[in-house]
Amino acid sequence: MEIYFISTILAGALILPLALKTCFPYLWTDLQYVGVFLRILFKYVAIRRRRPPFFALDRFLERSAALPDKPFIVFGDEAYTYADADRASNRIANALRSQRGYEAGVSAALFMGNEPGFLFTWLALAKLGSPVALLNYNIRSKSLLHCFNCCKAKVLIAAAELKEAVEDVLPSLMEQGVTVLLWAHRCDTPGIESFSDKVQAASDTALPPSLRSRVTLRSPAVYIYTSGTTGLPKAALVDQNRLLSALAVVSTYGVTSKDVVYVNLPLYHTAGFVVGFLGCIETGSTIVLKRKFSASQFWDDCRKYNVTVVQYIGEVMRYLCCTPKKDNDKDHKVRLAIGNGLRAEVWKEFLNRFGNIQILEFYASTEGNVGFLNYAGKMGAVGRVHFIHKKLFPYILVKYDTERDEPIRDASGLCVEALKGETGLLVSKITDIAPFVGYAENEEQTERKKLRNVLKKGDLYFNTGDLMRIDKDNFIYFQDRVGDTFRWKGENVATTEVSDILSMSDCLQEANVYGVQVPGHEGRVGMAAATLKRDAQFDGSKLHDHVVSYLPSYARPRFIRLQSAVEVTGTFKQMKVKLVEQGFDPEQIQEPLYILDDRVRSYVPLTAEIYRSILSGHVKLSRPVTSALSRKL
Numbered sequence: 001m002e003i004y005f006i007s008t009i010l011a012g013a014l015i016l017p018l019a020l021k022t023c024f025p026y027l028w029t030d031l032q033y034v035g036v037f038l039r040i041l042f043k044y045v046a047i048r049r050r051r052p053p054f055f056a057l058d059r060f061l062e063r064s065a066a067l068p069d070k071p072f073i074v075f076g077d078e079a080y081t082y083a084d085a086d087r088a089s090n091r092i093a094n095a096l097r098s099q100r101g102y103e104a105g106v107s108a109a110l111f112m113g114n115e116p117g118f119l120f121t122w123l124a125l126a127k128l129g130s131p132v133a134l135l136n137y138n139i140r141s142k143s144l145l146h147c148f149n150c151c152k153a154k155v156l157i158a159a160a161e162l163k164e165a166v167e168d169v170l171p172s173l174m175e176q177g178v179t180v181l182l183w184a185h186r187c188d189t190p191g192i193e194s195f196s197d198k199v200q201a202a203s204d205t206a207l208p209p210s211l212r213s214r215v216t217l218r219s220p221a222v223y224i225y226t227s228g229t230t231g232l233p234k235a236a237l238v239d240q241n242r243l244l245s246a247l248a249v250v251s252t253y254g255v256t257s258k259d260v261v262y263v264n265l266p267l268y269h270t271a272g273f274v275v276g277f278l279g280c281i282e283t284g285s286t287i288v289l290k291r292k293f294s295a296s297q298f299w300d301d302c303r304k305y306n307v308t309v310v311q312y313i314g315e316v317m318r319y320l321c322c323t324p325k326k327d328n329d330k331d332h333k334v335r336l337a338i339g340n341g342l343r344a345e346v347w348k349e350f351l352n353r354f355g356n357i358q359i360l361e362f363y364a365s366t367e368g369n370v371g372f373l374n375y376a377g378k379m380g381a382v383g384r385v386h387f388i389h390k391k392l393f394p395y396i397l398v399k400y401d402t403e404r405d406e407p408i409r410d411a412s413g414l415c416v417e418a419l420k421g422e423t424g425l426l427v428s429k430i431t432d433i434a435p436f437v438g439y440a441e442n443e444e445q446t447e448r449k450k451l452r453n454v455l456k457k458g459d460l461y462f463n464t465g466d467l468m469r470i471d472k473d474n475f476i477y478f479q480d481r482v483g484d485t486f487r488w489k490g491e492n493v494a495t496t497e498v499s500d501i502l503s504m505s506d507c508l509q510e511a512n513v514y515g516v517q518v519p520g521h522e523g524r525v526g527m528a529a530a531t532l533k534r535d536a537q538f539d540g541s542k543l544h545d546h547v548v549s550y551l552p553s554y555a556r557p558r559f560i561r562l563q564s565a566v567e568v569t570g571t572f573k574q575m576k577v578k579l580v581e582q583g584f585d586p587e588q589i590q591e592p593l594y595i596l597d598d599r600v601r602s603y604v605p606l607t608a609e610i611y612r613s614i615l616s617g618h619v620k621l622s623r624p625v626t627s628a629l630s631r632k633l
């Protein structure tokens, strides 16, 4: 009897896990998720409880006190320890303090590419209690001024190589009394002061914490620019509280102080700055900083610097998979890749090719109030529905009308929840723990991201602008962005911004801008359906010059289609869906079609031959068209 009893228990103990695994295949994953989620919450609450108040900068100060000699930033052949970075930022801060026009606490704008100086300058400004606007170094003229102005900065600190771009907007800056500092030892342009010489001469003594005593959790820490749905870029206000919650999240990614993290994404974006830079401070790891992403140098860098963790966006992974195969593809120490936008097929190929690397895919946006983390490692998913997460951050997917570009509403005016397996717009309730801070100096755009009357009259949600799908196993997949933006080369392109610029040209009257998919290319390639000004001729080379001087390369429309009129909806929204479907096939489209050719610096007619070369992959749209064609011929 007893033996029977014991053997039943034994059998049960053996069968139980199996039974659980069959009936609840994701039980373990979900429990793990709860663990991680609780860890993030406890961590966040603990940081917020600290007295005196604790900010992201304090984590850096702790690290440099505890691990002064630990390598912090490696950049080419340069290497800086935590103590080096502390001293370098002290020098910058002391130089700034004695600078006319600067005062501790005023906002400053950074206009620099990826280099250690970017990070030191940010640390310096944080030590002085100044919010920092992280300007995209690709932007120029009108966009640059706009971005600078919306954060009310009193100081602009620019890299030497961006001098011309600064000179372009200098008259406006001088009019506003902005102090313009250039990372150079001398500068002859009136209105721009050299800064490197002053930093070199400054002392590296620590800054008194009293300089930042007015900083609170609600103070702006950084402004990060997002190409939202309409118009010029918007400055998302990232406050100190949000940086703390980001620190809590990145502390659970499994990165330790032994890791070497490869940061090759732009530091002016959230991925590079928050996940890359602040993430390394949080974990006390080493950053290998790269000026720009380079697919051909990626793995050599990883081998050279013993990189263990890499950061990605979907495009990066696809570019890596597109490089020629090599025998040493699996010869590296990379164990973890953190990022977002990795499609299932690229994910699979990446692992096949480069070995067993853990992929940590997440979904988050700079200004949004909901995020997901794909702990289960389910290929192609961004995360998983979990009731605890959903309870604290109530989000839903609502049915969306892509033609009218708005959520579908029922007879009583409320949104309709998308069913499992259906694509819907992700919206997330705005609450105290899931706040939406909004955009600096842009009430209208802030308001546009809010959605009311979603499930109940009078409720208020944040509209992510992202279309998602939840499958029957509760995994969440990113599908697309709605209407007014598309992604190309890892950047969001705001179609209305491009359309404004096009209609400022000599020959175009109006332009409807959208992205079209091209086989073999991640994201969407920019295209415009435009009308000519009365009595104007299409001038491809003039239009090229206009586009190049106003738009960063990723935002320049590659294809132009001339129409006699731009189609609009009843509410005067431009119709895009049909145009997107028609694409850029000259055999299908009777109207004149042009393609941007960088080499001849013009928009040239898009012939059937060019079209076929694009489809066959002979012409890569990230390269000049004629050079690719002539290589082929």
Ligand SMILES: *[C@@H]1O[C@H](CO)[C@@H](O)[C@H](O)[C@H]1NC(C)=O
Binding pocket: 304, 305, 306
């Ligand atoms: C990388 O690791 C190898 C072996 O552990 C070591 O010999 C080499 O010095 C390391 N390189 C760097 C740049 O740390």
